[in-house]
Amino acid sequence: MRLGDLAAALDLPVASDPSVEVTGVTHQADWARPGDAFVAIRGARVDGHSFIGQAVERGAVAVLGEGLPEGIDCPVPYVVVPAARAALADAAAELAGHPSRGLQILGVTGTDGKTTTSCLARHLLREAGRSTGLLSTVGYELPDGVLRQPPTHFTTPEAPQVQQILAGEVAAGAETVVVEASSHALALDRVRAVDFDVAAWTNLTGEHLDFHGSMEGYFADKAKLVQRAPFAVLNADDPWTEQLLPMAASHTTYSAEGADADWRATDVVEGPDDLRFTLHSPEGSRTAVLPMIGRFNVANALAALAGVHALGVDVPTLVDGLATFGGVPGRMEMVEHGEGEPRVIVDFAHTAPSLEKALATVRVTTQGRLWVVLGSAGGPRDPSKRAPLGETATECADVVIFTEEDHRDTPLQAILDEMERGAREAGRDNFVSIGDRREAIEYAVSAAGPADTVLLAGKGPEETLERDTETIPWDEMSEARRALQVRREALAADPAGSP
Numbered sequence: 343m344r345l346g347d348l349a350a351a352l353d354l355p356v357a358s359d360p361s362v363e364v365t366g367v368t369h370q371a372d373w374a375r376p377g378d379a380f381v382a383i384r385g386a387r388v389d390g391h392s393f394i395g396q397a398v399e400r401g402a403v404a405v406l407g408e409g410l411p412e413g414i415d416c417p418v419p420y421v422v423v424p425a426a427r428a429a430l431a432d433a434a435a436e437l438a439g440h441p442s443r444g445l446q447i448l449g450v451t452g453t454d455g456k457t458t459t460s461c462l463a464r465h466l467l468r469e470a471g472r473s474t475g476l477l478s479t480v481g482y483e484l485p486d487g488v489l490r491q492p493p494t495h496f497t498t499p500e501a502p503q504v505q506q507i508l509a510g511e512v513a514a515g516a517e518t519v520v521v522e523a524s525s526h527a528l529a530l531d532r533v534r535a536v537d538f539d540v541a542a543w544t545n546l547t548g549e550h551l552d553f554h555g556s557m558e559g560y561f562a563d564k565a566k567l568v569q570r571a572p573f574a575v576l577n578a579d580d581p582w583t584e585q586l587l588p589m590a591a592s593h594t595t596y597s598a599e600g601a602d603a604d605w606r607a608t609d610v611v612e613g614p615d616d617l618r619f620t621l622h623s624p625e626g627s628r629t630a631v632l633p634m635i636g637r638f639n640v641a642n643a644l645a646a647l648a649g650v651h652a653l654g655v656d657v658p659t660l661v662d663g664l665a666t667f668g669g670v671p672g673r674m675e676m677v678e679h680g681e682g683e684p685r686v687i688v689d690f691a692h693t694a695p696s697l698e699k700a701l702a703t704v705r706v707t708t709q710g711r712l713w714v715v716l717g718s719a720g721g722p723r724d725p726s727k728r729a730p731l732g733e734t735a736t737e738c739a740d741v742v743i744f745t746e747e748d749h750r751d752t753p754l755q756a757i758l759d760e761m762e763r764g765a766r767e768a769g770r771d772n773f774v775s776i777g778d779r780r781e782a783i784e785y786a787v788s789a790a791g792p793a794d795t796v797l798l799a800g801k802g803p804e805e806t807l808e809r810d811t812e813t814i815p816w817d818e819m820s821e822a823r824r825a826l827q828v829r830r831e832a833l834a835a836d837p838a839g840s841p
Contacts, residue, residue: 438505
């Protein structure tokens with residue numbers, strides 16, 4: 343696309359050389375490729391204009407910015423834009439051919455439950471026969487269902503990557519894509535140029551206030567999704583919904599706690615492997631089964647059901663699909679186990695509050711002892727959370743195994759000592775430290791009784807384990823299955839050694 347055409351599409355003044363051919367856009371000088379337009383963003387500490395030279399050296403053919411600072415040389419055409427981040431998103435969408443316009447897009451935002459709700463919605467759409475993709479914090483999927491990771495130099499995709507992924511969805515034959523929209527993605531215009539059809543809101547609690555400044559600022563950024571979509575799915579149990587209602591062009595509501603809503607759950611029964619409840623919807627009432635644990639997941643299910651229904655899927659199909667959900671990778675993910683074996687669950691909980699919530703959730707349906715295997719990250723991560731982790735783990739679980747979790751260049755023993763200190767200062771002694779994570783998992787699974795539950799916390803869906811200066815491949819689910827197999831072989835060899 344010629345620079346002049348791109349400028350016209352963004353309603354910007356014609357560039358000094360409109361004939362320059364632009365093939366891509368980026369705001370990171372070291373990502374620039376020949377033919378890219380470089381967007382110079384003024385950050386809190388660094389001005390992107392300082393990197394114009396580097397971007398041009400790498401092949402950038404034009405620069406977009408909010409005004410060229412004095413003393414900065416720009417050897418390629420410079421286009422003045424009102425807002426650099428908005429221009430990055432709009433240019434990326436234009437160059438990608440606005441892929442979201444050819445897709446149905448369900449956006450999901452909120453503090454808790456975004457990933458679970460997104461994965462549930464993706465599953466329900468596929469079970470209804472829709473060719474569906476997913477863009478989430480756990481990765482992205484094309485309709486083939488294979489989980490892929492964006493390039494490692496960013497965690498939440500930036501606007502150009504979002505558009506590239508959506509273009510890939512179109513090329514792969516997707517009809518619908520579920521997009522998990524974080525507050526950072528909304529605040530920084532990463533999903534600005536995505537044409538959302540439905541916005542689902544889970545809840546709002548205090549988080550990321552160092553970035554947003556206040557709960558009001560956090561809410562304002564999250565609310566952008568509801569304001570941009572023609573239809574919203576709102577949580578009647580969340581106090582912030584009252585402010586969202588006038589922002590929504592059209593909406594439906596849901597409640598897992600007895601509020602007056604279009605979608606409701608009553609008669610909730612928590613089993614060891616599933617949740618059962620009566621679903622009340624605009625199409626009537628029926629019994630629903632969700633193969634997940636944790637009562638809070640009823641609300642996530644209602645949000646997903648209502649969101650997918652808004653895209654045209656009927657309630658009987660949704661309820662049938664709900665019963666076959668396989669879970670979210672690394673989020674209260676249950677490992678297949680046989681009769682007479684402990685229940686093993688993989689979860690991402692890695693802070694004291696999240697660990698407390700995870701253990702409380704699992705405790706409800708644990709008949710025997712509750713075990714937890716966990717570590718704490720090293721390197722630049724916050725060391726002050728290690729002792730609280732030790733305290734929380736030993737207070738909320740019956741048996742605790744402290745182990746490694748990406749200790750990097752921090753001595754592992756120092757991390758274990760801190761977690762042990764937290765436990766001892768709380769007056770607890772129900773723990774043991776086993777530095778090698780594989781050995782720790784094997785120990786817990788082998789020693790646990792048939793009625794026990796073993797929670798493997800901290801790694802969740804992560805694909806690597808950082809040990810000293812080495813990064814090794816890691817799959818927590820595979821390690822759990824391996825430990826169960828070791829247990830089976832040991833019991834077969836010595837039946838009298840059963841826990």
